[in-house]
Amino acid sequence: MKFTGGGHAKKxxxxxxxxxxxxxxLPAVVVLVVLAIAIPIAASVALSSSAxxxxxxxxxxxxxxxxxVPAPATEITVxxxxxxxxxxxxxxxxxxxxxxAPASASAKASPATTTTSGTAPTTVTKPTPPTTVVTPTKxxxxxxxxxxxxKSTTPTxxxxxxxxxxxxxVDVQTTYGSQKDTLDDVQRLTPLPSNSPAEIxxxxxxxxxxxxxxxxxxxxxxxxxxxxxxxxxxxxxECEIAVLNPxxxxxxxxxxxxKGVKSFTxxxxxxxxxxxxxxxxxxxxxxxxAQSGQLLVSGSSLSELQNFVYHVGLGALVFDAQxxxxxxxxxxxxxxxxxxxxx
Numbered sequence: 001m002k003f004t005g006g007g008h009a010k011k012x013x014x015x016x017x018x019x020x021x022x023x024x025x026l027p028a029v030v031v032l033v034v035l036a037i038a039i040p041i042a043a044s045v046a047l048s049s050s051a052x053x054x055x056x057x058x059x060x061x062x063x064x065x066x067x068x069v070p071a072p073a074t075e076i077t078v079x080x081x082x083x084x085x086x087x088x089x090x091x092x093x094x095x096x097x098x099x100x101a102p103a104s105a106s107a108k109a110s111p112a113t114t115t116t117s118g119t120a121p122t123t124v125t126k127p128t129p130p131t132t133v134v135t136p137t138k139x140x141x142x143x144x145x146x147x148x149x150x151k152s153t154t155p156t157x158x159x160x161x162x163x164x165x166x167x168x169x170v171d172v173q174t175t176y177g178s179q180k181d182t183l184d185d186v187q188r189l190t191p192l193p194s195n196s197p198a199e200i201x202x203x204x205x206x207x208x209x210x211x212x213x214x215x216x217x218x219x220x221x222x223x224x225x226x227x228x229x230x231x232x233x234x235x236x237x238e239c240e241i242a243v244l245n246p247x248x249x250x251x252x253x254x255x256x257x258x259k260g261v262k263s264f265t266x267x268x269x270x271x272x273x274x275x276x277x278x279x280x281x282x283x284x285x286x287x288x289x290a291q292s293g294q295l296l297v298s299g300s301s302l303s304e305l306q307n308f309v310y311h312v313g314l315g316a317l318v319f320d321a322q323x324x325x326x327x328x329x330x331x332x333x334x335x336x337x338x339x340x341x342x343x
Contacts, residue, residue, distance in 0.1 A: 155246030158209030158271040162315045165276050167285040168205040170212050171269035177262035185274070188310075189293030191217075192266060199252045199264050201293050203308060205271060206243060207316045212268055213308055214242045214250065215297060221255035233304040240304040244268040286315040 020026040158168050169185040176193040183190075191198030197219040205212050211231075216224070216239055224239055226232065227248040232239035242250055248268050254261040276282040297305065308317045 155268070156270045156272055157211075157246055158205060158273050160209050162209075162273055162282075163275070164279040165282045166273045167276070167282050167315050168209065169270075169272050169274050170202065170205060172202070173267045173269060175263075175265040182269075187288055187290050189289040189297060191290065191293045191296055193264055196261070196264075198293070198296060200250065200266055201297055203241075203297075204310055204317045205315070207311075207314060207318050209271060209273075209316070211243050211245055212271060213317050214244065214266070215300070215302070215305065216240055216242060216250075216252075217296065217300070218302075223253040223255060225249075225251040225253065233307065240302045241308065246271055282315075283312060286312050 017026070020029060162168065171182070171184050172186055172192075174181050174183065174192055176196065186202050188202060188204045190202050192200045192202065198217055199219055199222070201215040201217060203213040203215055218240075226236065226239070226242065227244070227250075229245050230236075230248050230250065231243040233241040233243075244250065246268050250266045252264045254263065274285070276285065307320055309320050310317050
């Protein structure tokens with residue numbers, strides 16, 4: 001068997017040369033091949049024969065630097081000196097940054113290591129790893145809620161005497177069945193409750209401004225419940241006139257068998273005074289009475305009523321056990337009168 005590879009190569013090269021001659025580019029191809037071989041060789045020879053450039057010499061300028069600033073020549077010399085590498089050898093095991101050190105360890109200083117590296121001895125202080133002290137926190141105990149304290153409002157009392165331009169005012173709270181009302185500055189001789197047979201009539205403030213006086217009409221058979229500090233005339237068992245302190249209570253309960261009559265409760269609120277622009281206005285307020293209550297009291301036959309005499313000059317009732325109001329009757333007129341009329 002004959003090997004024909006060489007014949008094909010010769011044939012290929014002969015065809016290539018013939019083609020390059022016909023195209024007239026054979027000389028250019030020969031030149032490119034020669035340059036590709038000659039240029040690397042020439043460059044290698046030229047570089048090997050060239051000398052390294054000399055270092056740049058800096059000539060220091062004779063200048064006087066300011067006080068405290070180093071001379072430029074010194075700085076240039078320091079800059080041209082190659083830095084020296086100093087080796088530091090640490091003794092002991094490498095600290096574990098994730099291990100929590102005890103609290104007392106943070107107060108101790110790390111030992112110092114001294115090494116020598118051809119120059120002056122250098123002392124290097126080994127850095128101390130950060131110390132984290134974890135203090136367990138006790139679970140907080142929720143505070144027990146304190147009970148809310150409701151401050152009771154103590155009703156006030158009025159002044160012992162009035163100026164010529166003032167008059168007493170009285171506030172009461174009433175409950176008739178399930179209906180509750182607050183009445184401010186109740187007019188004297190006002191019957192209560194207003195929407196049923198009157199069971200209590202407000203007579204006025206007792207002299208001294210500390211208490212108020214009420215008439216129990218006895219319009220229906222009833223049972224009374226009184227605060228302990230209530231003063232009754234003639235007695236608590238047969239109470240016709242009730243003298244109340246601020247905060248005192250009178251409860252009228254209808255007797256058994258009474259139809260259409262509800263229980264009635266009265267609580268005395270504040271006793272105070274109100275000032276007016278003139279004495280005439282104050283006198284008019286002191287003399288003002290409820291007409292319906294005046295008619296009711298005038299027709300009353302209760303004996304204790306005559307012992308309480310109203311004085312416009314005082315703006316209050318005066319207790320007179322001798323019955324000083326009998327001279328003009330219960331309805332009142334001129335001069336000193338009973339509880340129903342002005343003096």
